[in-house]
Amino acid sequence: MHDETRTANLLGAAALAVTDLIVAGATSAAGTSSSGAAALVVLCADPGIGVTELGKRIGLTQSAAVRMVETLEQRGLVERRPTAGRSVAVHPTDDGRAASDALLGARGGRLTALVEALPAADRETLAALLDRLLTAVYAEVGSSERVCRLCDRPACTDGGRICPVGQAERDRADG
Numbered sequence: 001m002h003d004e005t006r007t008a009n010l011l012g013a014a015a016l017a018v019t020d021l022i023v024a025g026a027t028s029a030a031g032t033s034s035s036g037a038a039a040l041v042v043l044c045a046d047p048g049i050g051v052t053e054l055g056k057r058i059g060l061t062q063s064a065a066v067r068m069v070e071t072l073e074q075r076g077l078v079e080r081r082p083t084a085g086r087s088v089a090v091h092p093t094d095d096g097r098a099a100s101d102a103l104l105g106a107r108g109g110r111l112t113a114l115v116e117a118l119p120a121a122d123r124e125t126l127a128a129l130l131d132r133l134l135t136a137v138y139a140e141v142g143s144s145e146r147v148c149r150l151c152d153r154p155a156c157t158d159g160g161r162i163c164p165v166g167q168a169e170r171d172r173a174d175g
Helices: 004-030 034-045 051-058 062-074 094-116 120-141 153-160 164-174
Strands: 078-082 088-092
Touching: 004 034, 004 094, 034 051, 034 062, 034 078, 034 088, 034 094, 051 062, 051 088, 062 078, 088 094, 094 120, 120 164
Parallel strands: none
Antiparallel strands: 078 088
């Protein structure tokens, strides 16, 4: 008989430990807070979104997003550009794109090292399980942007591969 409580506890411990490793590496590489790091990744994938939308995608209130954008702007990582009406679009600067690249490299390196600690067959099994788990996470969260806020998107989709979160979002839209 399988003990779901123990498995859930192991998943929680592993998720927290992995999160600590990647957030520390990402924030160190970018020289920002974890929300600042996520904002740079989001903005490099979708430049020109507004502050409020950026906040939604990374899980900040509008006022917290404004403060974070101000900090990133002071550091020369993003710039705000006026759009029609009173709206403002946020764009990464060259330094912001470089910081995003550095933090994704640091994140990817740490995660790759963890995965490489497993035998090849276990890596394949883990990939299949993570596809299913991320589909379930998307169903719970309901936002691919929120789930994938620190994702290296090309790493997930290069070679014609399909992102499980993006597929779950498409399936929801079709259903």
